Amino acid sequence: FVNGKFCKDPKLANAEDFFYSGLNIPRNTSNPVGSTVTPVNVAQILGLNTLGISIVRIDYAPYGGLNPPHTHPRATEILVVLEGTLYVGFVTSNTDNRLITKVLNPGDVFVFPVGLIHFQFNIGNTKAVAFAGLSSQNPGVITIANAVFGSNPPINPDVLTKAFQLDKNIVTYLQSKFWWDNN
Amino acid sequence: FVNGKFCKDPKLANAEDFFYSGLNIPRNTSNPVGSTVTPVNVAQILGLNTLGISIVRIDYAPYGGLNPPHTHPRATEILVVLEGTLYVGFVTSNTDNRLITKVLNPGDVFVFPVGLIHFQFNIGNTKAVAFAGLSSQNPGVITIANAVFGSNPPINPDVLTKAFQLDKNIVTYLQSKFWWDNN
Amino acid sequence: FVNGKFCKDPKLANAEDFFYSGLNIPRNTSNPVGSTVTPVNVAQILGLNTLGISIVRIDYAPYGGLNPPHTHPRATEILVVLEGTLYVGFVTSNTDNRLITKVLNPGDVFVFPVGLIHFQFNIGNTKAVAFAGLSSQNPGVITIANAVFGSNPPINPDVLTKAFQLDKNIVTYLQSKFWWDNN
Amino acid sequence: FVNGKFCKDPKLANAEDFFYSGLNIPRNTSNPVGSTVTPVNVAQILGLNTLGISIVRIDYAPYGGLNPPHTHPRATEILVVLEGTLYVGFVTSNTDNRLITKVLNPGDVFVFPVGLIHFQFNIGNTKAVAFAGLSSQNPGVITIANAVFGSNPPINPDVLTKAFQLDKNIVTYLQSKFWWDNN
Amino acid sequence: FVNGKFCKDPKLANAEDFFYSGLNIPRNTSNPVGSTVTPVNVAQILGLNTLGISIVRIDYAPYGGLNPPHTHPRATEILVVLEGTLYVGFVTSNTDNRLITKVLNPGDVFVFPVGLIHFQFNIGNTKAVAFAGLSSQNPGVITIANAVFGSNPPINPDVLTKAFQLDKNIVTYLQSKFWWDNN
């Protein structure tokens, strides 16, 4: 066991421990955010343990498919667009909170630095597809809206009312909603 | 220069390079969130460069003083309460989004793991004070509401409307507001 | 300057510092090894400095396009096939020197652990294309044949004669050849 | 198990795994060195494992309370004074052995870099209290006098006689003494 | 268990866990490469686990004893010559493939940076002996010829024919040979 994962004796490791299949398959994006992330990390490829890298495929529905604002607590992401047109961005940390954005077309590459809030939004009329590398075998993902308004149990609404400058009834309404997890 | 900071020749370093004064002084918490963070990191103590630690003092206004949901992209935080009563919590990453909370009284210690969204809320009738250690000389802080609704320039409101399940006019109203930075 | 690279003041960083364009363009593979690697690392995207990740596109000529045996001294590689059929493999370290191989088709993913000798070989009748993530912003590449037989100046041929169990005239013949660098 | 500590399944972690109570309680300092260290590290808070931080409370008796010269082999320390007046210092490594000192009052902060010999000495007429953050969940502590003269079994006295330029009978007398551990 | 090795309770560790004997004994170098490496790493000294260092003794037969081209995927090596005269070198990574060499006599020290292909060759008329420190408790070693031509099972000869610009019958002849492992 290393990092809480079972580690094979290297003499017994075989090709299956370093292999995953199916990233060519388009995924269904008929969900509330219009996107689906297909992760390939240490949970899918045992041999990635301790090696510090993983990848994902992301499918976006035509106009409006959104990989909503989220962070990876343990990884920088480098994304390359295969199909479609994405408006992407990240926000720098306090006190500037600068938004850095770019419209990406096929073959374009963009970097989202570790821990920063970022998103991708399909602004084209066709579906979009991207691959992304992440600098951890277990990058983690925190979808901001889900963590803030969809936690289990809910955060005290007084906290969110004050933090987000929202009416308390809007906060409790948001907390009653279903928050789709696209991962 | 190391990490973009000027590094003195060790033979020339003196006590002032390892010293900071004033963490005993209560800070004004008359601001929209009712809290003030006083950081002591590499920006205040040059000698911390490369050493992987910093501290902060946090003052909270009586009932309702809030250190709003935020993350530190490069640090775990260990907080100890000096005065008052705080409701504190953090949310685990996807797909669980479990909320872990505790009510803390003086002498209580709580840990917020690196990169996770966390907050402290003064639920007592008196002001509260806490000290916290952070596992980086430059931990960074991302206040969620400020980064999402107060970025400069603003995020395309279609992104936030979809991500937060809010009416677009609420989003644009939030984006027009002033977002106080308590750091 | 960090890691010998110029680092912008974060307040001055802009989207161009995190962006690269053109990974959708097929590259010419009419060269002695029949493959071309297009790197996107800190040399192409300045904003990757310190972030621990990079990507490459690899184009392979129809049957026989080869990314020859090489190592990355500072990175693990995770490769995903976009087009074509690749026979890929890596060799474990002493004393086993086990060869781990797999035939990959579109959507298949394979991992080459840090520092191990690995290769990809197009065994299909059409060109092949792959993307790969690497766990360093500056992974380095050592093409085995080029380093051993094509170094500048050449290694003493007695060393190579003994190490590779070759006739000395074969060694000196190999050392007189041109060794194409597909990176 | 990670780092030799039992790690809970994250889905089963709860608030108690990140919590400790009692750092507000003054500790008895009636002991030979006149100080008591109350550690809060991975031994007290299981959830700190791998997170790289811990804290301590230190109580000092009125004039003369001493946290004697010691090192933390795995951590830098950042100390903040809550009460009293401390004369603190550390010694740089060879060949300079420069002593860097400061007199600290409430609210003053001082940094002791990783691995260096340091101490705090209460030079006021009242008790003193400090909190300190350490950049490891398991910083370790080596009290110099205890390790040198109080080891079990004792170091060959010829070694200490020569190293400390002391009469051998003083060395053996010191080795026969009781060495209080204030941790 | 840490890193897949059994870790003793520190209270039970004893001197044998930090001790190894016999590096003064000349080793037999009557083998195809004319050299023998005697490693002292975490496999020989359990107490080295996590400590990031190991050493080796290397014996070289008179004129022609060769430690053949190899890499350590996880360690830099610093070598000091005790007896004899060695021609040593390493090759930098692409695209330069510069060969850096030196002739070393007793007392000379040379550094082989992590991951680079390097070798030592006895050019004197007497046996040679060296000690080397490596910056990992488990540095690994990849002997280039053994990994390329002696892997188990063999690499597809078409790959090696193309990569090394050799006739296929030479490749298959090399693959049929016995490759001595001097470690």
Place this chain on the structure above:
Amino acid sequence: FVNGKFCKDPKLANAEDFFYSGLNIPRNTSNPVGSTVTPVNVAQILGLNTLGISIVRIDYAPYGGLNPPHTHPRATEILVVLEGTLYVGFVTSNTDNRLITKVLNPGDVFVFPVGLIHFQFNIGNTKAVAFAGLSSQNPGVITIANAVFGSNPPINPDVLTKAFQLDKNIVTYLQSKFWWDNN
């Protein structure tokens, strides 16, 4: 500049940047401790910068040559004896302060874990010589007696009187002495 050291453009690096000469030369040990350490680290070999390793030669005078109790704040040490007989040891950290010792003869290897106080003492009738690898290019050394009693300026003698259970006049006498640095 990396780590405060000048870094050459890799294309300009040459063999001299990885080379040091003279570790075969016996050093004079006619000094108060009867030993001399000859370091080969980044101060002697510029090319070691960032590579995490260094070596030293240590010469010990016949019976009584002592490398006095010291720590390396940033390195584990692995020592091999070339000549003579050494009594060596280290002390574990609080609260056990266990002494782990061994008598070493030529070819014996011993490990001193990072940050722990350790020493070597020549108990033979002839001079002794050892080589040691250290797991840092800049390991640092803190000779305990020199740092405690020989700092510049001196530590307040009240601190040392209490910490070491010595009469104050012995402390001030020790502080007036000359403390030889054998590095």
